[in-house]
Amino acid sequence: MIEFKFDTQLLIAGQNLSEDDINDYITENFEGDSLLAVGDDELIKIHFHTNKPWEILEYCASLGEIHDVVVENMERQANGLKG
Incomplete structure (x- = not known):
């Protein structure tokens, strides 16, 4: 069984974005x-x-503006189905 089931990917377009601040906020x-x-x-x-x-x-x-959003169910993929 997969502990975290959704592979979530996206782009954020904005101004004064900080990858370190975003990383820290999500982690915490x-x-x-x-x-x-x-x-x-x-x-x-x-x-x-x-x-x-x-x-x-x-x-x-x-x-900011989010785009190119992809959310895939990795549990389904592991079972040979479309995520």
Whole structure:
């Protein structure tokens, strides 16, 4: 069984974004693993495994415009189904 079932990926477009601040906030406030928050002050790519992807989407939307959102169910993928 997979502990964190949803692979959540998105881009945040904004101004004065900080990958370090975003990484720290997600780590401290959301349950999950495999976090990547990379980019620059105008565009950040997020990758995170969680059971509550809507919380990550809501947080990221508060920072700027989110786009290229992908949420895949890794449990389904592990069972040979489309995620």
